[in-house]
Amino acid sequence: MDDTRDIASNCRQYAMCKIDFLGTGVCASGLERQYVTFYPQGRMLLYAAIADGKVPVTEKAVEAAASCNLCGKCDYQCYFVTEMRPTKVMKALKVWVEEHLAAGKPVVREKETVLLREMQEIVGHEWATGDRGVAVTYATDPCPLAEPTMPDYVVMPKTREEIAQLLALFQSNGIPWVARGNGTNILGLALGKGAIIDLSRMKGIQFDEKRWLARIEPGVTAFELQREAVARGYRVHTAEPAAALCGSASCSGLFSLFSTTYGTAADNYTDAEFVGNDGSMFSLNDKNAPNLFAFARKEQKPPGICTSLSVKLHEKTDDESGVLVPFRSLREAVTFSRECAVRRIGLAIGILDMEYVSAFISPIRTLAAQVKEILAGRLGMACMVLVIGDKHAMAALREMGHPFFDQRMVTALTLGLPSLASARWLDLISEFTEDEPFSYLKIRGFAELAEAALAPSPQKLVQDLDAELRPLFEQLYARPELTDLVWLNMFRITSSRIGRDRHFFPIVIYLPLEPGLIGEVTAALGDNAARQGIANSLGFITPVDDGKRCVMEYDYYADQTSTDEVRRARQAIAAAGGIIDDFAARTGTITPLRYILYQGYCRKEALLYSRETP
Numbered sequence: 001m002d003d004t005r006d007i008a009s010n011c012r013q014y015a016m017c018k019i020d021f022l023g024t025g026v027c028a029s030g031l032e033r034q035y036v037t038f039y040p041q042g043r044m045l046l047y048a049a050i051a052d053g054k055v056p057v058t059e060k061a062v063e064a065a066a067s068c069n070l071c072g073k074c075d076y077q078c079y080f081v082t083e084m085r086p087t088k089v090m091k092a093l094k095v096w097v098e099e100h101l102a103a104g105k106p107v108v109r110e111k112e113t114v115l116l117r118e119m120q121e122i123v124g125h126e127w128a129t130g131d132r133g134v135a136v137t138y139a140t141d142p143c144p145l146a147e148p149t150m151p152d153y154v155v156m157p158k159t160r161e162e163i164a165q166l167l168a169l170f171q172s173n174g175i176p177w178v179a180r181g182n183g184t185n186i187l188g189l190a191l192g193k194g195a196i197i198d199l200s201r202m203k204g205i206q207f208d209e210k211r212w213l214a215r216i217e218p219g220v221t222a223f224e225l226q227r228e229a230v231a232r233g234y235r236v237h238t239a240e241p242a243a244a245l246c247g248s249a250s251c252s253g254l255f256s257l258f259s260t261t262y263g264t265a266a267d268n269y270t271d272a273e274f275v276g277n278d279g280s281m282f283s284l285n286d287k288n289a290p291n292l293f294a295f296a297r298k299e300q301k302p303p304g305i306c307t308s309l310s311v312k313l314h315e316k317t318d319d320e321s322g323v324l325v326p327f328r329s330l331r332e333a334v335t336f337s338r339e340c341a342v343r344r345i346g347l348a349i350g351i352l353d354m355e356y357v358s359a360f361i362s363p364i365r366t367l368a369a370q371v372k373e374i375l376a377g378r379l380g381m382a383c384m385v386l387v388i389g390d391k392h393a394m395a396a397l398r399e400m401g402h403p404f405f406d407q408r409m410v411t412a413l414t415l416g417l418p419s420l421a422s423a424r425w426l427d428l429i430s431e432f433t434e435d436e437p438f439s440y441l442k443i444r445g446f447a448e449l450a451e452a453a454l455a456p457s458p459q460k461l462v463q464d465l466d467a468e469l470r471p472l473f474e475q476l477y478a479r480p481e482l483t484d485l486v487w488l489n490m491f492r493i494t495s496s497r498i499g500r501d502r503h504f505f506p507i508v509i510y511l512p513l514e515p516g517l518i519g520e521v522t523a524a525l526g527d528n529a530a531r532q533g534i535a536n537s538l539g540f541i542t543p544v545d546d547g548k549r550c551v552m553e554y555d556y557y558a559d560q561t562s563t564d565e566v567r568r569a570r571q572a573i574a575a576a577g578g579i580i581d582d583f584a585a586r587t588g589t590i591t592p593l594r595y596i597l598y599q600g601y602c603r604k605e606a607l608l609y610s611r612e613t614p
Helices: 004-009 028-033 040-051 059-067 073-082 087-102 114-123 132-138 160-173 222-231 245-252 330-342 354-361 365-378 391-400 407-415 423-430 446-454 467-477 485-491 494-499 515-531 563-587 604-609
Strands: 153-155 177-180 195-198 205-208 213-216 269-276 281-283 304-312 321-327 348-353 383-389 503-512 536-544 549-558
Touching: 004 040, 004 087, 028 059, 040 059, 040 073, 040 087, 040 132, 059 087, 059 132, 073 087, 073 467, 073 494, 114 153, 114 160, 132 153, 132 195, 160 177, 160 195, 160 269, 160 304, 205 222, 213 222, 222 245, 222 485, 245 269, 245 304, 321 330, 321 391, 321 407, 321 485, 330 348, 330 383, 330 515, 330 536, 348 354, 354 365, 354 383, 354 407, 354 494, 354 536, 383 391, 383 485, 407 446, 423 446, 494 503, 503 515, 503 536, 503 563, 515 536, 515 549, 515 563, 549 563
Parallel strands: 153 195, 177 195
Antiparallel strands: 205 213, 213 304, 269 281, 269 304, 321 383, 348 383, 348 536, 503 549, 536 549
16 A cells, blocks of 8 residues: 555554554654544544545644654554554655645644633643544544544543543533543444543553452553563453453453453453443442443443453463364364363364454465465365463363364464465375375374475565565564464454454354354355445354353454445445344344443343343
């Protein structure tokens, strides 16, 4: 993608440039100024808006452009996830603003209002603004269902008391508001008129290891908390790495491949504190608090703003590892996953489509396409099951007898991807007679033969990346964690690559872990997308509650810059809702995400087993 305007308008808004997931550092001006406008994501959105004439050059726009030192860190982060190079946009924004100033053109000043002054009195002058250059970076979401909505103000409180004062102020003035964690929900839920309450300044983390808890404020991201927990020998159940954990828990409850062991919804926390919509304060363990543990099968509104969450710590062991188990059909994968969950084998289990796997392990999209064609088309792998567990779980998997890629093979496969299509590799596999599918993976010494055929190395893996980025990415892939299934899934780093080619819309449902039903649902969702010409694939399926139920994500993809593709995606998404409702009515055992929204604190059993009708 070479055109600067195209790069800017294709920002996925996953906020990965706001966390140091590569260890290369984070934009200095963003860390200092906090508004999304001063991060690479914000400058991308700002440049697109100015170039399209949606906003004028404002005081904060001038500050945002000047604050970028063109360090290039955003190129590393964004290229890893989406293969885009935002530094080009950063340069273009600086040039645009500098030429604007040199030509003596006007710079629009922020309009002062009584409400703005009152907000600034609460949070401090620099932490509330009505500047259009800031507001526009909070006004869009790549979700096909989201309509751009320009807020009047953006305000960044630091304490629970400030939030309470703000909500009371907004209520007395009839001002609508929306709370924003890190803006990564990609469902349009962080957009709104009136005021956007950006909670990014609230970064407090307190560990209470005696009680196996960490108390966090709403600006803490999943990556930040996981990093601190791992340093202490623990892990937490997290959302996507750049997502604010409190917001994720409030919105839909936490779910991941680790839901197999750690559950979802109320399983993941012990208490939560809120500021209610009227400015009142309560915690979930207060007897007179609203009953957020209950679940109602209907669409809900936010109960207020979560200002702290006490999440559970889980102890790690030093013998954890991961494997990928290939299957020829989704039915076989579901059956195997259910058996593992029933037998409680593994900490994390996930059925992954080959679209997901190829994107997960490939640094660039062209290589991902080749990998998918070889693994799915030539080797007959319909999907893989990822299992993470300790040495006892790994021993149990071996005893079950299924062929799998162990961690050594996963590392060799990842670092040797460019050789995957070579005749030497494919000839190696064809030499072995298959008594069962993928039996070559069980042959003694196959790992050594595969390493010889693939000749894995960081240098080989990055050989087709942009030349100036190769040295950095070679260093990254020389680190063991970049191919380690436990680390990658615990921090959920590479899952963000699922939206590399185009933005994705996740269709999330809870349903029984039954091969027949899952096959019907996925086929219906796939056929529906195909009728609209929308790219689609299974995201993942994770067993929960000892294999009786599962959480499933099915993904629709749409080019966020194409009006026609967005229109078709909307039609497909609307039809998908009807398809899921039909299955729910017929089976009485399916709960879609739209009924879980803002009920993420409920008891897991309620949303998994509820038979209430909408």
